[in-house]
Amino acid sequence: MASANPDQLKLARNLNSKGILFGIARLANSSRAFVGSSDFKVYEVDLTDVKAEPKELGAHNSYVTSVAVADKTIISGSYDGRLIWWDAEKRSQIRAVDAHGKWIRRVLATPDGKVAISVADDMKCRLWDVESGKMLRELSGHKAETPHHFPSMLYACAVSADGKYVATGDKVGHVVVWDVATGKELATVETPVMYTWDPMQRRHSIGGIRSLAFSADGKQLAVGGMGKVGNIDHLEGKARVEVFDWQKGERTHEFPGDKFSGLVQQLTFHPDGEWLLGAGGANDGFLQFFNLKDKKVLRQEKVAMHVHGFALNEESDTIYAVGHGKIMVYEMKA
Amino acid sequence: MAGQRRGFFCGSLDHSLSRRGFLGAAAAGAATFATDMTALNVLQQPAFASELKKQQKRVILLWLAGGSSQLETWDPKPGAATGGPFRAIQTAVPGVQISELMPKMAQRMKHTCIVRSLNTKDGDHGGGAKLMMRGRRDEANVQYPDLGAVLAREMGRVDSQVPDYVSFYFATEGRGFAPGSSGFLGARYAPMELTQSMIPENIRRLADINDLDHAERADLRDLLSKQFTQGRVNSTTSSHNEAYQRVRGLMSSEKLFDISQEPQKMRDLYGPTQFGEQVLAARRLIEAGVPFVRVARAWWDSHGQNFETHQEMVPELDHVMATLLDDLEQRGLLEHTLVVTLAEFGRTPGINASLGRDHFASAWSATLSGCGIKGGAVYGKSDPTGNRVVDGQVGAAELFATIYRALGISPTKNYYVGSRPVPLTEPGTKAIDAVLA
Numbered sequence: 001m002a003s004a005n006p007d008q009l010k011l012a013r014n015l016n017s018k019g020i021l022f023g024i025a026r027l028a029n030s031s032r033a034f035v036g037s038s039d040f041k042v043y044e045v046d047l048t049d050v051k052a053e054p055k056e057l058g059a060h061n062s063y064v065t066s067v068a069v070a071d072k073t074i075i076s077g078s079y080d081g082r083l084i085w086w087d088a089e090k091r092s093q094i095r096a097v098d099a100h101g102k103w104i105r106r107v108l109a110t111p112d113g114k115v116a117i118s119v120a121d122d123m124k125c126r127l128w129d130v131e132s133g134k135m136l137r138e139l140s141g142h143k144a145e146t147p148h149h150f151p152s153m154l155y156a157c158a159v160s161a162d163g164k165y166v167a168t169g170d171k172v173g174h175v176v177v178w179d180v181a182t183g184k185e186l187a188t189v190e191t192p193v194m195y196t197w198d199p200m201q202r203r204h205s206i207g208g209i210r211s212l213a214f215s216a217d218g219k220q221l222a223v224g225g226m227g228k229v230g231n232i233d234h235l236e237g238k239a240r241v242e243v244f245d246w247q248k249g250e251r252t253h254e255f256p257g258d259k260f261s262g263l264v265q266q267l268t269f270h271p272d273g274e275w276l277l278g279a280g281g282a283n284d285g286f287l288q289f290f291n292l293k294d295k296k297v298l299r300q301e302k303v304a305m306h307v308h309g310f311a312l313n314e315e316s317d318t319i320y321a322v323g324h325g326k327i328m329v330y331e332m333k334a
Numbered sequence: 335m336a337g338q339r340r341g342f343f344c345g346s347l348d349h350s351l352s353r354r355g356f357l358g359a360a361a362a363g364a365a366t367f368a369t370d371m372t373a374l375n376v377l378q379q380p381a382f383a384s385e386l387k388k389q390q391k392r393v394i395l396l397w398l399a400g401g402s403s404q405l406e407t408w409d410p411k412p413g414a415a416t417g418g419p420f421r422a423i424q425t426a427v428p429g430v431q432i433s434e435l436m437p438k439m440a441q442r443m444k445h446t447c448i449v450r451s452l453n454t455k456d457g458d459h460g461g462g463a464k465l466m467m468r469g470r471r472d473e474a475n476v477q478y479p480d481l482g483a484v485l486a487r488e489m490g491r492v493d494s495q496v497p498d499y500v501s502f503y504f505a506t507e508g509r510g511f512a513p514g515s516s517g518f519l520g521a522r523y524a525p526m527e528l529t530q531s532m533i534p535e536n537i538r539r540l541a542d543i544n545d546l547d548h549a550e551r552a553d554l555r556d557l558l559s560k561q562f563t564q565g566r567v568n569s570t571t572s573s574h575n576e577a578y579q580r581v582r583g584l585m586s587s588e589k590l591f592d593i594s595q596e597p598q599k600m601r602d603l604y605g606p607t608q609f610g611e612q613v614l615a616a617r618r619l620i621e622a623g624v625p626f627v628r629v630a631r632a633w634w635d636s637h638g639q640n641f642e643t644h645q646e647m648v649p650e651l652d653h654v655m656a657t658l659l660d661d662l663e664q665r666g667l668l669e670h671t672l673v674v675t676l677a678e679f680g681r682t683p684g685i686n687a688s689l690g691r692d693h694f695a696s697a698w699s700a701t702l703s704g705c706g707i708k709g710g711a712v713y714g715k716s717d718p719t720g721n722r723v724v725d726g727q728v729g730a731a732e733l734f735a736t737i738y739r740a741l742g743i744s745p746t747k748n749y750y751v752g753s754r755p756v757p758l759t760e761p762g763t764k765a766i767d768a769v770l771a
Contacts, residue, residue, distance in 0.1 A: 019415070020685070020689070038419075038685075039415065040413070061421065062412075062419045062420070063418075063419035080421070103419070103645075121645070148607075149605065149606045149607050150607075150646045150650065151645060151646060151649060153642070153645070200505065200506055201633065202400075202505060202507045202632060202635075203504070203608065203631075203632060203633065204633070204643060204646050204647055205646060206638070206639055206642065206643070208642075233400075233636065233637045233638065234637050234638045234688065234690075235638040235639065235688050236638075281687075281688075282638065282687075282688050283686070283687045283688050284687070305687065306688060306689075323687075324687050
């Protein structure tokens, strides 16, 4: 896996798309990817062809906030509270499920492609059998209200590589790690700095945990968001990442951010643990590589759009980042 | 009787009013609404309340400071590129839809009209706030009174012992953009501005001054003032003196502001947020005869994360406003009370790179509920993307004329600045008849 070298990071190409793209998922070992858009639609895109028009799979009734690939099945989640299963080969809808009572924020699939995971602002995490579409389990424990009596939100989730653990993170900085087999809460960690409540000037809040990722061995849990914000009219807090040994309940790394402001919208560990990649933004975006071994920032790169999500190729040397109206392809081949 | 006594502010039967005594006074036109806190207790008795209510009109302005988004509240555009993620929901009024973030108001639209065609041409916080608080722009030599000051003048009583104009604005952001202003009407109609405490500060008599001393000091001040003003009669000195004359009445109104006087059940209905508590206080105030209360809910200026901000703040507005309308209706006060939602502007249909919306004054919305309003009406129309008004364009002046008309006040009524007649709204302004009952 030494093919990826963040020092070699460069923009390879832009692919135009429709609307604001919030999520992307690749079909393994192919140039095919699926994106969710603010025009309510799910599209297939060819990541190698800059001239190819996105192919529409179908539509939700609101923003499509996340897309997951489970083997040959695509699952999209939306602010409309629905999960839609799509057949990647036929580009047709398999089923739609009224999955949550509020806005779905993230959808994932376990690495074996058998279970889908969704989180939503009803503060539930639900596990779904990909084959049948039946709900397997509900993970419930995040508080519905913030300490200031406003609705909380459940923005982020992650699943470990072995599919045993699911982590969920909410607006006020509370993270829960769940046992997938039993549905029991195994551990909690807190990142209160990622939630800013302004009691005096503007009297509302901003922030929240926007991204989570397990290391390949499942022992480390990375949490992404934004540090404390002065003027909450804007995303002006520093992009922030914390890493925990969640089983011990210890924070092992803190990257408070120096160069970029905004939310860390997605995190991914390199399969060999060489680095942790975070992406996000405010008006503009960023890519950040962290060396956990040395507790240093390896590289930070400005991106000309707020990055709402990204996917890596199998070699982890190409990043497909999505945002406002385009897909930006970055390469970092050794 | 225990329940009735619980409503007395001091708990003393000495402050209760007899039915005969009250109705007699009402018939004489001498005490047709609350003159002190005992009135709130009286209002709990339906027969008395009806006598009070038919005389007095009141306004509660919910000032959505910073500029709430019309697209996430009163004028949703679901499916448009500018529409954002939230759906529109059907209201109790056939054909009228509002944002899904407002399910409680959707059920109460029979009380509310929406004006969806405001083009106020000022996307600056300061300029927009002054314009929408005053209904017009100041002139070089004329500072206009804001809505609260005008209504204090028009609906307050000369000898009122409650404040005429109360403004709650606790958040610091934007407070300086639109301070309450009585303009040329003078200090008599300036607001009692509450910025830190729900209960007015410095309203109590100092502990080391007894009541007799206080009264005698007032008499001395009055004597000196009269001597000073002899031969110097002008609006400034008379306004100054009128303000002092009301001091002792205002000092006794402290408990009006104290929501702990409300049953816990009522407090629970409004909810635990600061906005909810202030709106409950506003209801107490207007119930006791305060003609105008502004409750500012700041700060809606969602340049980044517009949808997250509105997911947080709109449900609060929805809940508190719906609770207020229910409360007013159950007390028989809604038909006499106009509830206004207004801001300095709305927000851009275009969604910026931070998923925010910016300042936008070209096609935005306000609402009027209750007194004098044709509930369920929708006036004006923005285009399918929300970028411009395509029907019924109105500005601040028309909105203010409509408010005045709803309250039975002629918008063409003149004040005088020196010898110059100044109408309440700019000459030629037409109220929006379509939303008036």
